[in-house]
Amino acid sequence: xxxxxxxxxxxxxxxxxxxxxxxxxxxxxxxxxxxxxxxxxxxxxxxxxxxxxxxxxxxxxxxxxxxxxxxxxxxxxxxxxxxxxxxxxxxxxxxxxxxxxxxxxxxxxxxxxxxxxxxxxxxxxxxxxxxxxxxxxxxxxxxxxxxxxxxxxxxxxxxxxxxxxxxxxxxxxxxxxxxxxxxxxxxxxxxxxxxxxxxxxxxxxxxxxxxxxxxxxxxxxxxxxxxxxxxxxxxxxxxx
Numbered sequence: 664x665x666x667x668x669x670x671x672x673x674x675x676x677x678x679x680x681x682x683x684x685x686x687x688x689x690x691x692x693x694x695x696x697x698x699x700x701x702x703x704x705x706x707x708x709x710x711x712x713x714x715x716x717x718x719x720x721x722x723x724x725x726x727x728x729x730x731x732x733x734x735x736x737x738x739x740x741x742x743x744x745x746x747x748x749x750x751x752x753x754x755x756x757x758x759x760x761x762x763x764x765x766x767x768x769x770x771x772x773x774x775x776x777x778x779x780x781x782x783x784x785x786x787x788x789x790x791x792x793x794x795x796x797x798x799x800x801x802x803x804x805x806x807x808x809x810x811x812x813x814x815x816x817x818x819x820x821x822x823x824x825x826x827x828x829x830x831x832x833x834x835x836x837x838x839x840x841x842x843x844x845x846x847x848x849x850x851x852x853x854x855x856x857x858x859x860x861x862x863x864x865x866x867x868x869x870x871x872x873x874x875x876x877x878x879x880x881x882x883x884x885x886x887x888x889x890x891x892x893x894x895x896x897x898x899x900x901x902x903x
Contacts, residue, residue, distance in 0.1 A: 670841035674712065674850045681708055681852050685830060688868050695877035699755055702802060702875065705830050705852060706759035713798065713828050713850040714763055717742055740764070745794035745822065749774055749801040749813060750785060752871035756800040756828065768794065772816065774809045779862050781809040783816075792821035799827045802871040804851070805864040807836035814844055824848075831855055833864045 669675060687693055688701050719738035726733050744764045748757050750773035757769060773785030797817050804810055810827055817825055825847045827840065832851040835858055840849060857865040868874070 670838070670845075672841050672845055672848050673837055674848065675854060676709060676712060676850070676852050678708065681705060685852050685868075688830065689866060691869075693874075695874060698874045702755045702830070702871075703759045706756040706800070706828070707762060709828050709830065709850050709852055710756075710760045710763050710798075713826055713848075716826075716848070717744070717796070740766075742795035742824075743793055744768070745770055745797040747772055747788075747797050747799050747813065747817065749799065749809060752802050752875055753800040755871070755875045756802065760798065760800065760828075767798075770797075772813055774812065776809070776862070779806065779808065781812040783812070786816070788816070788820050794822050796824040796826060797822045799825065801827070802830045802875075803864060803867060804829045804832035804836040804840070804849075805858060805867070806833070806862040807839045808862075810836075810840060811843065814840070814847055826850065831864060831868055833858050836864075 684701050684705050688698060688705065693701070718741045720741045721736050722739040724735060724737045726735055744767040746757060746760050746764075746767050746769045748754050748769070748771060750771055761767060761769070770789070771785060771787045772783065774781045774783055776782070799810060799813055799817070801810060804827070810829075814825055814827075825844070827847060827849045828851075829837075829849070830852045832849070832854055834854055834856045837849055837851060837854065840847060855864050855867060859865060872878070
């Protein structure tokens with residue numbers, strides 16, 4: 664996807680530091696603790712760009728000058744912001760966004776895939792929508808089916824503006840969102856061109872939820888014990 668072919672509601676970061684950090688996130692050598700740290704850093708910078716469209720209103724304040732306080736006019740955000748992480752992997756993006764907008768509400772939506780289609784298993788949106796803008800947080804946009812489903816949920820909820828923040832997006836996935844929802848903005852770190860038949864993005868960053876929480880690495884309840892003190896498994900016994 665060339666710069667000329669990118670729809671106007673898709674914002675792709677071209678910052679060299681983000682490219683460097685995304686490479687670390689992709690690497691198979693990146694352990695879960697480093698993956699979490701880099702995802703936080705990437706989210707902060709992507710979130711900084713994504714929140715550039717927020718507006719401010721004047722606010723009166725005082726500034727300490729020596730032993731006195733000088734009155735001046737500052738600025739405060741006008742909009743009420745809601746963060747909507749898609750469980751599980753979206754959880755790794757919440758803290759960084761809260762550093763940018765600490766007064767934002769956080770509403771969780773849990774989704775999993777069944778036969779390439781999203782299934783909702785958790786929804787903590789309040790009955791009444793009081794947010795002016797909602798930021799959907801998901802590290803990966805592959806087929807876009809999950810994000811499209813959440814966009815539909817949020818529109819039905821009644822939020823006026825929706826902004827998707829992702830680290831990696833497939834060309835097909837983000838194009839589908841942009842064309843189906845021209846009123847939704849997407850901020851993404853990089854666009855990958857290929858999707859597998861199973862709907863996985865290539866090269867992508869792997870399963871973000873598993874890499875974030877280290878779930879593939881947890882094999883038993885003795886992982887913190889010295890190997891010599893662990894129980895012998897039947898597999899170990901058959902090797903001898």
